[in-house]
Amino acid sequence: MTGAAAGQRVAIFGATSGIAIATARRLADQRARIVLIGRDREATEALTGDLRVRGAAAVQSLEADFTQVETLQDIVARAWGVFSGLDVALIAYGSLPDQQQVDADATLLASAICLNFTSPAFVAQHLAARFEAAGSGTIAVITSVAGDRGRKSNYLYGAAKGGLQRFLQGLRHRLHAAGVQVLDIRPGFVRTRMTAHLAQTGPLWATPDHVAADIVRAVARRRAVLYTPGFWRIIMAIVRALPRPIFHRTSL
Numbered sequence: 001m002t003g004a005a006a007g008q009r010v011a012i013f014g015a016t017s018g019i020a021i022a023t024a025r026r027l028a029d030q031r032a033r034i035v036l037i038g039r040d041r042e043a044t045e046a047l048t049g050d051l052r053v054r055g056a057a058a059v060q061s062l063e064a065d066f067t068q069v070e071t072l073q074d075i076v077a078r079a080w081g082v083f084s085g086l087d088v089a090l091i092a093y094g095s096l097p098d099q100q101q102v103d104a105d106a107t108l109l110a111s112a113i114c115l116n117f118t119s120p121a122f123v124a125q126h127l128a129a130r131f132e133a134a135g136s137g138t139i140a141v142i143t144s145v146a147g148d149r150g151r152k153s154n155y156l157y158g159a160a161k162g163g164l165q166r167f168l169q170g171l172r173h174r175l176h177a178a179g180v181q182v183l184d185i186r187p188g189f190v191r192t193r194m195t196a197h198l199a200q201t202g203p204l205w206a207t208p209d210h211v212a213a214d215i216v217r218a219v220a221r222r223r224a225v226l227y228t229p230g231f232w233r234i235i236m237a238i239v240r241a242l243p244r245p246i247f248h249r250t251s252l
């Protein structure tokens with residue numbers, strides 16, 4: 001999207017996420033046309049005004065509850081229709097459930113799997129048919145480094161994100177012939193509302209704007225998998241390679 005983003009039609013599902021807001025602001029700077037989709041009408045409308053002031057060529061917002069999977073096909077159709085097609089779709093929503101709470105509450109477990117796997121997979125699938133028919137475009141989805149290896153402190157979240165990574169891998173294979181980019185975005189620790197209960201300090205923590213810059217660049221370069229910040233590619237290669245007996249002695 002760098003430089004060439006003027007006028008590009010971008011839909012952001014989960015537009016009020018910290019990472020999504022930072023990405024939308026960078027796109028507004030580049031005069032993109034943006035559709036914001038989120039459940040909080042007041043917040044998406046406030047963001048609409050902010051992006052217009054920053055230079056977006058056009059901004060519209062749509063309301064959606066992403067846990068209502070039977071509504072997602074219609075939401076995708078409406079997002080697609082705002083500017084008569086899309087060049088880029090970013091799926092950004094998610095939740096970071098507490099593993100001990102989901103261990104004790106099956107309803108919470110099911111809703112976390114829905115929000116972090118089922119729902120974004122459905123949205124990507126509905127988008128895929130449209131981008132495939134158009135013969136171009138980008139489906140970018142935020143997963144997580146947590147999807148790279150299951151660990152005791154958050155294996156429900158990690159499993160949902162890992163499942164989503166594998167879904168995107170298959171979707172990328174399918175859409176390759178149509179020339180559609182499928183980007184799997186794997187952030188490490190990012191200072192947003194999602195991690196506000198943590199200390200958010202230290203060299204491993206990144207700002208949403210750093211991650212947003214990496215996302216915009218990875219879309220422009222038609223990358224398949226983005227670790228952001230980039231050092232997470234090395235960290236996760238080590239984490240994945242750790243022999244199980246050693247891994248089991250860690251408290252990760």
Ligand SMILES: NC(=O)c1ccc[n+]([C@@H]2O[C@H](COP(=O)([O-])OP(=O)(O)OC[C@H]3O[C@@H](n4cnc5c(N)ncnc54)[C@H](OP(=O)(O)O)[C@@H]3O)[C@@H](O)[C@H]2O)c1
Pocket residue numbers: 014015016017018019020038039040043064065066067092093094095096115142143144145186187188189190191192193194195
């Ligand atoms: N922060 C990190 O360290 C980190 C690391 C790796 C991956 N990620 C991933 O990055 C993505 C963005 O997260 P973030 O850090 O930017 O978090 P965030 O600021 O907390 O944003 C979470 C987003 O999900 C939306 N959401 C949650 N439940 C929803 C529901 N039932 N229906 C509709 N929307 C719902 C929130 O909407 P509301 O504004 O209405 O609450 C918000 O837009 C997520 O997929 C997350 O898993 C984050």
